[in-house]
Amino acid sequence: MDTLTCMRTFVRVVDMQSFSKAAREGACSASLVSKQVSWLEGRLGAKLLNRSTRRLSLTETGEAYYSQSLKVLCEAEVSENIVAEMHGEAQGRLRITCPSGLGITVLNQAFAQFSLKYPKITLETRLTDEIVDFTEGQIDFALRLAPALPDSSLIATHISSMQLNICAAPSYLAKHGTPKIPNDLKDHNCLRYVHNRTGSDIWHMKNRHGTQSVSVTGNYRANNPIFVKAAVLQGLGIAILPCYTHKDEVANNQIQIILPDYEIENLKLFLIRQHRDYMPLKMKVFSAFIKDWIREHATL
Numbered sequence: 001m002d003t004l005t006c007m008r009t010f011v012r013v014v015d016m017q018s019f020s021k022a023a024r025e026g027a028c029s030a031s032l033v034s035k036q037v038s039w040l041e042g043r044l045g046a047k048l049l050n051r052s053t054r055r056l057s058l059t060e061t062g063e064a065y066y067s068q069s070l071k072v073l074c075e076a077e078v079s080e081n082i083v084a085e086m087h088g089e090a091q092g093r094l095r096i097t098c099p100s101g102l103g104i105t106v107l108n109q110a111f112a113q114f115s116l117k118y119p120k121i122t123l124e125t126r127l128t129d130e131i132v133d134f135t136e137g138q139i140d141f142a143l144r145l146a147p148a149l150p151d152s153s154l155i156a157t158h159i160s161s162m163q164l165n166i167c168a169a170p171s172y173l174a175k176h177g178t179p180k181i182p183n184d185l186k187d188h189n190c191l192r193y194v195h196n197r198t199g200s201d202i203w204h205m206k207n208r209h210g211t212q213s214v215s216v217t218g219n220y221r222a223n224n225p226i227f228v229k230a231a232v233l234q235g236l237g238i239a240i241l242p243c244y245t246h247k248d249e250v251a252n253n254q255i256q257i258i259l260p261d262y263e264i265e266n267l268k269l270f271l272i273r274q275h276r277d278y279m280p281l282k283m284k285v286f287s288a289f290i291k292d293w294i295r296e297h298a299t300l
Contacts, residue, residue, distance in 0.1 A: 004076060007040065009022065009037060009040075010036070010040055010069060011069050012025055013037060013056065014062075014066050015138075018056070019056075037049065046059075047059050047062070048061060048065055077092060078278055082280075090121055090284075091120035092121060092282045093122045094123050094141075094282050094286055095126070095139050096123065096124070096139070096140065096286075097126040097142045098142070099144070100128060100129055101225040101244075102242075104226065105226070105245065110289075110294075111123060111125055113293065114286065114293075118289075126139075143272070144272055145269055146270065149272075153275060156270045156271070157287075159269050159270065159271050161266045161267070162243060163266055164240050164241065164243070164264035164265070164267060165246070165264070166185075166238060167232055167246060167256065168232060170253065170254075172232075172238070175235070176188060178258055180259075181259075182205050182259065182262060185216050188238050190217060191218050191231050191237045191238065192228075192239070193223070194222070201216060202216070203216055203240060205263065206263050206265075207261050212262075220236055226245060229241055232246075233249065240264055269294070271287065
């Protein structure tokens, strides 16, 4: 058997934590996947995986081999891409991670158009609001929303900004009244978007007189803005929502923007990648495409 092919299979099994899932991903049989991993273990003279009916785990040797395999496969992919570039074609597997809410409402359209334009690139998208390790996840690009990013060795390009609005359903406002000033929010049910990096118990708003910070409370939290918007539509309370989630609902008078004289700090959309001496053509074309697409579709 071919060592590089078996190495790819081994990495796929570890990443998917399943021989059957790795087989489906590789469009082959589970028995072939098992044979390839067993052949690799035989060639190395060491056990790489602990197998049980419920789960897979790496042995100590397997952990070291997995880590090195990622590097070897990355270098192999670089070599293949260099050859492809000499023939002017962008191809290979491209792994992207992006925020879940933005992904299912806006970026899904961009990614589909990218795949139509570059059919030889296999695009894999991971929707998550968590920080993803570039190396462990074999990620090429991350699209992230944040007011700012901490200093790191990663290369981040600001490609767009996104307005945030304080929103409520007309039904909620008819029942509980409309806040006139930020401090009025203390008397309302405030729905909050939360994840592991930021909290949302204090809302910061500014107008020409300065910035005000208000401690808010409420009985609903979610780590996805689409979930929060659904609660707003049900008349549950007031929330800060990114503009891409509710433009149609505002136009149809299902959601009302309140405290319009106060601004929430915009979120910035960053395109993030690792520093590398060589950037494959597949990454170059995606970087150019997504920047152009965002500029042309200035809906963020």
